[in-house]
Amino acid sequence: xxxARLERLFTETLRLISEQGFYGTPMSQxxxxxxxxxxxxxxxxxxxxxxxxxxxxxxxxxxxNHVFEHLHAHDPIEKQLKDMLTQIFYYYxxxxxxxxxxxxxxNSPLIRPQTQQDLQPxxxxxxxxxxxxxxxxxxxxxxxxxLIALCFGAVSSLAKLYVRKAAQQxxxxxxDTLIDAVLSMARADSAGR
Amino acid sequence: xxxARLERLFTETLRLISEQGFYGTPMSQxxxxxxxxxxxxxxxxxxxxxxxxxxxxxxxxxxxNHVFEHLHAHDPIEKQLKDMLTQIFYYYxxxxxxxxxxxxxxNSPLIRPQTQQDLQPxxxxxxxxxxxxxxxxxxxxxxxxxLIALCFGAVSSLAKLYVRKAAQQxxxxxxDTLIDAVLSMARADSAGR
Amino acid sequence: xxxARLERLFTETLRLISEQGFYGTPMSQxxxxxxxxxxxxxxxxxxxxxxxxxxxxxxxxxxxNHVFEHLHAHDPIEKQLKDMLTQIFYYYxxxxxxxxxxxxxxNSPLIRPQTQQDLQPxxxxxxxxxxxxxxxxxxxxxxxxxLIALCFGAVSSLAKLYVRKAAQQxxxxxxDTLIDAVLSMARADSAGR
Amino acid sequence: xxxARLERLFTETLRLISEQGFYGTPMSQxxxxxxxxxxxxxxxxxxxxxxxxxxxxxxxxxxxNHVFEHLHAHDPIEKQLKDMLTQIFYYYxxxxxxxxxxxxxxNSPLIRPQTQQDLQPxxxxxxxxxxxxxxxxxxxxxxxxxLIALCFGAVSSLAKLYVRKAAQQxxxxxxDTLIDAVLSMARADSAGR
DNA sequence: AATGAATGAGGTTTCATTCAT
DNA sequence: GATGAATGAAACCTCATTCAT
Numbered sequence: 182x183x184x185a186r187l188e189r190l191f192t193e194t195l196r197l198i199s200e201q202g203f204y205g206t207p208m209s210q211x212x213x214x215x216x217x218x219x220x221x222x223x224x225x226x227x228x229x230x231x232x233x234x235x236x237x238x239x240x241x242x243x244x245x246n247h248v249f250e251h252l253h254a255h256d257p258i259e260k261q262l263k264d265m266l267t268q269i270f271y272y273y274x275x276x277x278x279x280x281x282x283x284x285x286x287x288n289s290p291l292i293r294p295q296t297q298q299d300l301q302p303x304x305x306x307x308x309x310x311x312x313x314x315x316x317x318x319x320x321x322x323x324x325x326x327x328l329i330a331l332c333f334g335a336v337s338s339l340a341k342l343y344v345r346k347a348a349q350q351x352x353x354x355x356x357d358t359l360i361d362a363v364l365s366m367a368r369a370d371s372a373g374r
Numbered sequence: 375x376x377x378a379r380l381e382r383l384f385t386e387t388l389r390l391i392s393e394q395g396f397y398g399t400p401m402s403q404x405x406x407x408x409x410x411x412x413x414x415x416x417x418x419x420x421x422x423x424x425x426x427x428x429x430x431x432x433x434x435x436x437x438x439n440h441v442f443e444h445l446h447a448h449d450p451i452e453k454q455l456k457d458m459l460t461q462i463f464y465y466y467x468x469x470x471x472x473x474x475x476x477x478x479x480x481n482s483p484l485i486r487p488q489t490q491q492d493l494q495p496x497x498x499x500x501x502x503x504x505x506x507x508x509x510x511x512x513x514x515x516x517x518x519x520x521l522i523a524l525c526f527g528a529v530s531s532l533a534k535l536y537v538r539k540a541a542q543q544x545x546x547x548x549x550d551t552l553i554d555a556v557l558s559m560a561r562a563d564s565a566g567r
Numbered sequence: 568x569x570x571a572r573l574e575r576l577f578t579e580t581l582r583l584i585s586e587q588g589f590y591g592t593p594m595s596q597x598x599x600x601x602x603x604x605x606x607x608x609x610x611x612x613x614x615x616x617x618x619x620x621x622x623x624x625x626x627x628x629x630x631x632n633h634v635f636e637h638l639h640a641h642d643p644i645e646k647q648l649k650d651m652l653t654q655i656f657y658y659y660x661x662x663x664x665x666x667x668x669x670x671x672x673x674n675s676p677l678i679r680p681q682t683q684q685d686l687q688p689x690x691x692x693x694x695x696x697x698x699x700x701x702x703x704x705x706x707x708x709x710x711x712x713x714l715i716a717l718c719f720g721a722v723s724s725l726a727k728l729y730v731r732k733a734a735q736q737x738x739x740x741x742x743d744t745l746i747d748a749v750l751s752m753a754r755a756d757s758a759g760r
Numbered sequence: 761x762x763x764a765r766l767e768r769l770f771t772e773t774l775r776l777i778s779e780q781g782f783y784g785t786p787m788s789q790x791x792x793x794x795x796x797x798x799x800x801x802x803x804x805x806x807x808x809x810x811x812x813x814x815x816x817x818x819x820x821x822x823x824x825n826h827v828f829e830h831l832h833a834h835d836p837i838e839k840q841l842k843d844m845l846t847q848i849f850y851y852y853x854x855x856x857x858x859x860x861x862x863x864x865x866x867n868s869p870l871i872r873p874q875t876q877q878d879l880q881p882x883x884x885x886x887x888x889x890x891x892x893x894x895x896x897x898x899x900x901x902x903x904x905x906x907l908i909a910l911c912f913g914a915v916s917s918l919a920k921l922y923v924r925k926a927a928q929q930x931x932x933x934x935x936d937t938l939i940d941a942v943l944s945m946a947r948a949d950s951a952g953r
Numbered sequence: 954a955a956t957g958a959a960t961g962a963g964g965t966t967t968c969a970t971t972c973a974t
Numbered sequence: 975g976a977t978g979a980a981t982g983a984a985a986c987c988t989c990a991t992t993c994a995t
Binding site for chain 5: 980981
Binding site: 786788798802 | 988989
């Protein structure tokens with residue numbers, strides 16, 4: 182299968198599943214909407230679960246790449262963190278299908294520890310950035326995983342809120358303030374009590 | 375259907391779905407595991423979607439009730455917020471099936487705006503507590519909805535992390551510190567920058 | 568079960584089945600619409616098939632009684648036949664639910680030869696009237712059963728047509744002419760070729 | 761699905777339903793008896809109702825085609841009508857499954873006005889023949905629809921009678937006389953009183 | 954490699970019937 | 975008798991997957 186077809190397969194599958202869910206989206210519909218025959222899809226992916234898993238990995242990697250593209254390794258660590266969270270928020274807002282798919286998938290029994298392992302290298306830099314911040318005493322010295330969970334959980338939750346209220350205008354200063362708030366969870370100088 | 379059976383139906387459905395997902399859990403299995411015939415289930419709930427919706431509402435209300443039971447209206451607002459987030463975290467930890475069900479359901483196409491409307495009264499007090507905190511200048515004056523999304527997103531994300539690493543011992547002081555971090559998102563005196 | 572309840576059971580069952588068919592009408596709906604519990608219905612009738620069979624017999628007997636009530640044994644045989652067909656036509660028109668039920672039932676696999684046997688006495692007089700007409704040489708000497716089939720088939724077919732076009736006004740002279748036409752099938756003096 | 765399979769599907773469905781009725785004939789049995797998988801049937805027909813509807817249309821069209829094949833447009837109108845009714849009678853006798861299916865279907869709530877509309881063109885010629893007879897003053901000037909209902913109702917009723925008494929030998933002269941009787945309903949020179 | 958008709962296990966749901974109250 | 979909650983066999987239908995072309 183050539184790249185264009187594969188791309189169309191992923192894009193359309195993402196769209197359908199974000200609208201209808203995993204089980205509201207039969208393979209036959211994916212075939213019809215992409216114009217790719219069911220047989221060809223099964224030539225490429227062993228079964229539906231594998232297709233979804235590959236889509237998940239692709240989306241997460243796209244996401245990670247996007248975020249890191251906008252990060253400058255020589256910026257002060259605080260700026261890097263702020264940029265990271267800001268990028269994540271706006272990425273989700275502009276890729277709400279991806280946001281929904283990720284949340285569906287990560288909370289479903291389809292997700293396997295192995296998949297998360299495979300993605301480790303792609304998100305390694307996030308952990309590094311946080312840990313570097315701790316070494317520089319700019320970030321609270323807490324388990325990096327926990328801090329990351331707090332920050333990412335907060336941002337994706339915020340993104341989901343803004344996606345739902347699609348109509349309302351996004352006021353960038355408000356977002357900026359909210360992301361500062363998120364950062365205050367991590368910042369070392371932030372009052373712990 | 376008497377209360378005991380209904381309770382068993384809800385409990386067992388929650389367990390099965392948190393383990394196997396919505397579509398990995400056929401009605402026949404729910405019937406077998408509860409010892410309630412399929413016919414009786416359909417006597418009580420119009421269809422599977424309605425059953426899941428009612429289960430969702432029940433879980434959310436149980437959750438809200440639990441959290442509010444441990445809140446003292448006359449405590450200082452800061453303490454109330456801290457207690458709330460702490461309660462939520464430990465509730466999720468002890469009700470990981472509920473946590474997983476809620477996350478599955480809220481990210482699925484099954485959820486309907488009407489359901490969220492129906493639950494409004496039960497979560498009203500959360501909004502009130504935040505707004506009161508703003509009036510007392512203890513809480514940043516940001517859209518309450520957004521602040522709540524940040525805090526709740528952070529806490530549930532943290533709970534999911536701890537649920538996954540079930541084996542590891544929970545260190546209460548660490549949790550306490552992390553929840554303080556969450557609160558620093560909301561606290562007015564916290565450096566916004 | 569007292570008479571009023573039994574009557575209501577029959578009336579309502581007839582209505583439901585004429586609107587929805589045998590299999591579109593569950594026992595539970597009959598129970599709800601009559602206000603008679605399912606248990607009571609099963610006390611009275613062994614099963615659904617028996618209920619329908621009893622209803623069928625009741626309707627056919629009501630129908631036969633009505634027709635014969637309007638027949639005068641001392642009228643000339645030709646008048647009696649004409650009255651009979653006319654009565655049948657208007658009976659069907661005013662009891663379209665009965666007409667539909669009968670046609671459904673008689674063409675379904677539910678009908679049993681025994682039931683038709685049981686009704687024999689009630690329709691005996693029809694056969695007698697035709698046979699008497701033959702003896703008086705007013706009626707073609709053909710197998711009575713066949714002649715009856717022709718006449719009754721024609722009239723019920725006509726009734727079904729008029730029932731369908733419910734809106735249109737019935738013009739009694741037109742009906743009269745049409746029934747005369749039906750009679751011409753049977754009349755001895757009618758040109759056979 | 762190729763023509764042979766489709767033909768087998770129709771033939772076998774007709775047989776089963778004429779023996780067991782619509783609701784005595786599950787799709788699974790149709791699948792087993794035809795050797796066509798349930799999936800393939802549903803590939804071809806949206807649901808059971810559509811399958812039955814298509815079968816009904818096919819049967820009616822076959823029926824109409826058969827009747828018209830044996831009609832000669834240049835014969836005198838009286839002969840055409842007689843031939844038509846005779847053909848109908850023998851067609852039903854030899855296609856008793858079709859006769860039973862049609863009667864079941866037309867008296868069931870499954871039938872839809874639209875379907876009858878769709879068949880209009882195929883039965884148009886019947887109406888034309890009757891109307892032509894009226895213009896030629898060979899046929900009583902009554903509403904064509906009503907006259908047709910009378911004649912067809914009589915003939916199909918007669919056919920049903922002969923089908924039931926399958927054992928008895930058919931005496932063609934008797935049938936001929938009976939069909940003449942049916943025609944006397946329509947014939948202009950037939951005594952109206 | 955691409956196709957899509959065919960398959961049938963297994964899902965959701967219905968509803969005739971039972972039986973304890 | 976009357977009731978109606980409970981039952982579960984069996985219906986309709988879906989859809990992941992196969993495989994001959």
